[in-house]
Amino acid sequence: MQQQSTSFSLNEANALAHALLARIGRDNGIRTLSIKGLVADHHGLRKPRVAADADVIVEPGRFDEFCRLLTAHGWHLRVEREVPSLLGPHSVTFIRDDWPNDIDAHVRFPGFFADDGTVFERLWQTRAFMEAAHNEITVPSRGASAVIAALHAVRYTKSVRHAGELEQIAHLLTEEFTDAEREEFVDVARAGHAQWVLRELFDLIDQPYEVDANPRQQELWDTNRATVEDGAAVSWLSMLKAAPLHRKPAVLFRALWISRVDIPRNDANRMPTLGEAWAHRMLRWRRGAIALWHYARATRRRSTEPS
Amino acid sequence: MAEWGDTRVSIADDVAWTSSGSRIVAMDLADPGAAPYVLEASAAVIWSEIADEGPIAAADLLERLSDVFGMGVDDIGGDVEALVAELIDRQLLAA
Numbered sequence: 120m121q122q123q124s125t126s127f128s129l130n131e132a133n134a135l136a137h138a139l140l141a142r143i144g145r146d147n148g149i150r151t152l153s154i155k156g157l158v159a160d161h162h163g164l165r166k167p168r169v170a171a172d173a174d175v176i177v178e179p180g181r182f183d184e185f186c187r188l189l190t191a192h193g194w195h196l197r198v199e200r201e202v203p204s205l206l207g208p209h210s211v212t213f214i215r216d217d218w219p220n221d222i223d224a225h226v227r228f229p230g231f232f233a234d235d236g237t238v239f240e241r242l243w244q245t246r247a248f249m250e251a252a253h254n255e256i257t258v259p260s261r262g263a264s265a266v267i268a269a270l271h272a273v274r275y276t277k278s279v280r281h282a283g284e285l286e287q288i289a290h291l292l293t294e295e296f297t298d299a300e301r302e303e304f305v306d307v308a309r310a311g312h313a314q315w316v317l318r319e320l321f322d323l324i325d326q327p328y329e330v331d332a333n334p335r336q337q338e339l340w341d342t343n344r345a346t347v348e349d350g351a352a353v354s355w356l357s358m359l360k361a362a363p364l365h366r367k368p369a370v371l372f373r374a375l376w377i378s379r380v381d382i383p384r385n386d387a388n389r390m391p392t393l394g395e396a397w398a399h400r401m402l403r404w405r406r407g408a409i410a411l412w413h414y415a416r417a418t419r420r421r422s423t424e425p426s
Numbered sequence: 427m428a429e430w431g432d433t434r435v436s437i438a439d440d441v442a443w444t445s446s447g448s449r450i451v452a453m454d455l456a457d458p459g460a461a462p463y464v465l466e467a468s469a470a471v472i473w474s475e476i477a478d479e480g481p482i483a484a485a486d487l488l489e490r491l492s493d494v495f496g497m498g499v500d501d502i503g504g505d506v507e508a509l510v511a512e513l514i515d516r517q518l519l520a521a
Contacts, residue, residue: 127462131444131451135462138442142455192458217461252442254455 129169132220133157136173138254140222143188150178151185152242153256154225154267161249162261164268164291165284172212172221176242179235182226189213194222199383205343205354214385230270230340231311232332241310242267245303262303265291269317276344292324316340345417352407353414377403430507435487436480437473438520445474454517463516468495469509476519484510 127135137153144151156170177185194213210225231238245260259267265288272285292301305326308317314328315337321328332340346353355374362370382391382399391399437443440456450465450473465473475490476482482490488506492499513519 127451127464128446131446131449131462134444135442135451135453139453139455142440142442252444252453253437254442 127219129171129220132218133170133173134252136218136220136222137175137251137256139192140173140175141251141254141256143192144175144177144185144257147184147188149181149185149188150239150243151257152176152239152246153251153258154228154264155271157251158249158258158264159268161258162264164261164265165287170220172223174210174223174225176225176228176239178239178243179226182224186211186213186224189222189224197383197385198387199381204351205339205346205357216385228267228270229274229343230316231313232316232336233310233312238311241307245307259307260300260303262296262300263307265296265300265304266307266311266313266317269320270313273316273319274344289320289323292320342414342417346410346413352410355407356411356414375404376400431483431485431488433484433521434481435476435484435510435514435519435521436482437477438517441518443473443477443518445470445477450474452513452518457517460517463518468505471495472506472509473513481520 133156137157140151140153143149153173153175155174156172159165160167190213192215194215197212197214206229207227209227209229210223213222213224227235227238242259242263245263246257247260248255249258250256258264269285269288272281272288275281292304296304301324305321305324308314308321309329309331312331314321315330315332318328330337342353342357352374355370359367359370359374377396377400379391379393379396382396384391438454440454441452442455443450443452448467448470450470451462452465452473453462454460471494472487472491475487475494479487479490484507487510488499488503491502491506495502510519510521514521
C-alpha cells in the first residue's frame with residue numbers, strides 16, 4: 120500500500136538542512152542566521168531556483184564549536200587541500216554522504232570589510248523568522264538579506280544569472296522596498312563596510328557612500344571579481360609574490376602540482392585513479408592559464424584607468 | 427486492534443518535514459544520526475492526514491483514510507497500523 124524510498128531532492132534537502140542548522144544552533148545557544156537560497160526566495164530577492172547548498176552564518180566566537188556539532192551530526196569536510204583565496208577563507212563546506220546538498224557554514228561573507236563580529240551583530244539585529252520544513256528558522260531581514268544577495272551577485276562579473284539577480288535587487292531597491300527596508304539595506308552595508316563594494320546601488324538610490332575599503336582591500340576585491348570564476352590561480356600567484364625568496368620554489372610547486380591523495384572528492388576512502396588524477400591536473404592547468412590571462416588583462420586595464 | 431484504535435498520534439515535535447506533491451520527507455532533528463525518511467503515494471497521504479488532524483485517534487484516522495482511499499477499514503487497517511508503528515519507532519510520530 121505505501122512506498123518508501125531513500126532518495127530526496129535538493130529542494131527537500133535544503134529545507135531540511137536549514138531546519139537542522141537552526142535546531143543545532145538553538146539547542147546549543149549558538150546564534151545562526153540562514154542566508155541565501157531559500158531565504159532569498161522567501162524575501163523575493165530573486166527568481167526561485169534550486170540551490171546546491173544550504174548557507175548559514177554563525178556568530179564568529181562560536182563558529183568552531185558549531186562546525187564540531189555539525190560533524191557530530193554526520194557532516195564532514197570534502198577531501199581537498201587548502202588553497203589560498205584572495206579574500207581569505209569565509210566559509211567551510213560540509214557534506215554528508217547520504218545527502219544530495221552541501222552545507223556552507225560562514226564565519227564571514229565576502230564584500231563586508233568590517234570585522235566579523237560587527238557584521239554578524241548588525242545582521243542579527245535585523246533578524247526575522249521564516250519556516251523551513253515546518254520549523255522556524257532565523258534569517259536576516261529583507262533589507263539585510265538584500266545586502267548579502269547584492270554582495271554575492273556583484274562578486275561574479277561574468278555570470279548572466281548573477282547579473283540578472285543584481286538587476287532584480289536594483290529594481291526592488293528603487294521600486295518595491297519600503298523606506299524602512301531601504302534604510303536597513305543602507306545601514307547594514309554601512310555597518311559592514313560594504314558601501315564601496317555596493318557603490319553603484321548606493322548611487323541608484325541617491326545615497327551618499329563612503330569609501331570604506333582601503334586600497335589593498337579594493338585591489339583584492341577587483342582582482343577577485345576579475346578571476347573568481349577561474350579558480351585559485353591568481354590567489355596562488357599572490358601567495359607566490361608574497362613568499363620570501365627561499366620559500367618561492369615550494370609555493371610554486373604546491374601551486375602547480377596536486378598529488379593523487381589531494382584530488383578533491385567526496386569519499387575519502389576512494390583514491391582517484393591515475394587517469395582521474397591527470398584529468399584533474401590538466402583541468403586545473405587550463406583554468407589556471409585562463410585565470411592568469413584574465414588577471415593580466417584586469418591589471419593592465421587598472422593601470423591605464425585615470426586615477 | 428481496539429487498543430491501537432484508541433492511540434492518539436501526531437507529528438512529533440522534533441520533526442522537520444517537507445511536502446511536495448505526493449511526497450513527504452521527514453527527519454528527526456533530535457537524533458544526530460537520523461537520515462531523512464521518504465514517504466510516497468499512500469504513505470504520504472497518511473502522513474498528511476495526521477499532520478492536518480493530529481493528534482488524532484487511530485480509529486478516527488482509519489475512518490478518514492477509508493474515505494480517502496475508498497477502501498474498507500478492515501482492508502487498510504493492517505498496513506496503516508504497520509506504517510504508524512514504524513513512524514513512531516523512528517520518532518517521527520508521537521503517540
